[in-house]
Each structure stands twice: as structure tokens, then as C-alpha cells.
Amino acid sequence: MHVLVTGGLGHIGSQLIRDLAASNTVRQVTVYDDLSTQRYGALFNLPPTVAYRFVDGNILDAASLAAALAGVDAVVHLAAITNAEGSFEISAQVQRVNHEGTACVVAGCVAQGVRQLIFPSTTSVYGPVQGIAREDCPPADLQPQSPYAAAKLAAEHAVLAADGTGVLRTVCLRFGTIFGPSAGMRFHTAVNKFVFQAATGQPLTVWREVEQLVRPYLALQDAVRAILFMLARPAAGGEIYNVVTLNAPLARILDAIRSHVPALQVEYTNTRLLNQVSFTVDDSKLRALGFVPSGNLEQGVADTLQLLRGLLAAGPVAP
């Protein structure tokens, strides 16, 4: 199988392109990324067991995409502008890349006879849900709280509408917030950002009422395993699946960090920050297919802090 990964240099993609090499069925991996986030290091030391090809391309460039998609069996579409908090400032650009760019990828897949398209979306398409968020929730529960999440929801529609067009089958995976390190790691999102701030001696700024609010999180390895799981099920098209390792209050993340950084400083603010709503995401639909998450929040925090241990060992720098 030849798999093309858009955004393959990013946090999730950099691990996925490595783990694809361990699959018996994959013989070639094309990494399609416009280098907008400059994660060249994600291409270092790739395993020698499959053929890799890197294409410096933008998902909005139909001609470049068409050329890259020729002969591809399956696409994992990860390319996006992913900083939800920053998306308010650049909402038109986010809409263009995350929604129109996805429509370009869908059109390219149909035109080039790709058989499978897996689209990682986000659990932030859910709004302040009453109770538990499920894939078949009423439309009122789908209330994206940022331009980023709104564009992902619109992109989901484009992906699902194409299921069954020609030979193409499409699946959307709604990922919780990713934690855990990878070669192309980024630190915009909750757990990773707090870990980095803790390791660099910065105080964590937390909205006072948010500590006990529950949100969905996803270990990086579970995200990659869920993609591989769907790649092995090419007939599972036209569906949305929530993918979460755990639903947890922010207090649990702070405790996990504090167990390694006892001097952790938390500054409480009364200013309401972005997207601070409490909800639990149900992943029983994916579990019913046989997928069992195996990640662990405390381990993900420990693994990230381990990479940053040189900073922790140094302690605070004297003024």
C-alpha cells in the first residue's frame, strides 16, 4: 500500500510516518507538507523499511496535489493550521486552509482514484454539551468555539459527502487534545504547553473555575494507532468516530506535572480563556469496532518532561 500523509511533518504526522513503516502492508509513504511550520527535523532518521518520498507542497495547490496523489492508495489528511487560540486573528486563512484545503484534498482523492481518506478532526467541534458528546449528537451540540474548530466541522462535511464517490471511502476521526512527544512536536495545546512552561520555570496561568472542568485528551500513540486501525479497515467509510484516551479535569494534568516539578507555580486568573467548557466525549463507537486506547496521561507528561530534563536539572537561574 502507498500512503500519502498531508501535514506529515507535524506533531501527529511525524510519529505516524514512522509507525507506518512497521505495518506489513505499507511499502511507500509520501509526506506532503508545505513546511509552513519548518519541522524539518521530523524527517531525520526515518526507518529504512519503507520507501519515503517528501513533497514540498500546499494542499491548496491542486496541480501539485494531483501529481503527488498518482498511484496512492490511502490518504491521511493532517495538514491544517492548528493553533486554535491563534485562529481568531487569522480566521479567513484558517477557513481557507482547513476547510477549502480539505475540499481540495477530497477532490484530488476522487480524481486520482484513491481508495481511502482518513481525516483527523477534533473533539472541539462539540460545544458546551449537556452531558456526554457522541458522534450522533443533536446539531445544537455542535458549537465550535473557535474559527479553527468551525473550519474543521465544515471540512468534516466535505470529507463525508465524498464517501462512495468512485472508489473512495472516507472516515472522520474526532481527536481529543493530543499529549506526548514526537519528532515534530508542538506545544500550543493544553498538556504540552503546561509541561513546557513547567520545565522552563514559567508559572502556569489557569482560569480559576476551569480546574475541575473535564475535557477529552488523546495520547499521541493512541491517535496514531487509531489511524492505523482505520487504514486496516478500508470498508469502514462514511462514519465519524470519537477518539479519546481519557476525559479528565485540568487538575489531574496539574497533579501529573507537579509530581515531577514540585515547585510548579500556578497563577489563577479570573479572565475567561478560550474554549473553556466542560464536556465528556464518548468513544464507545470506535471501541465497538475493537479499538482499545492504551495511552496514559501521567506517562505522556513524564515522557515529555524526560526530554526536557536538562532544564529541570538546572533549576531556576539566579538573577
Ligand SMILES: NC(=O)c1ccc[n+]([C@@H]2O[C@H](COP(=O)([O-])OP(=O)(O)OC[C@H]3O[C@@H](n4cnc5c(N)ncnc54)[C@H](O)[C@@H]3O)[C@@H](O)[C@H]2O)c1
Ligand atoms: N494536536 C492536537 O491536539 C489535535 C487534536 C485534534 C485534531 N488534530 C488535528 O490533527 C491534524 C494534525 O495535527 P498536528 O497537531 O499534527 O498539527 P501540526 O500543526 O503539528 O502539523 C500540521 C502540519 O501541516 C503542515 N501544513 C500546514 N498548512 C499546510 C498546507 N496548506 N499545505 C500543506 N501542509 C500544511 C504544517 O507544516 C505542519 O507540518 C490537524 O488537522 C489537527 O486539526 C490535532
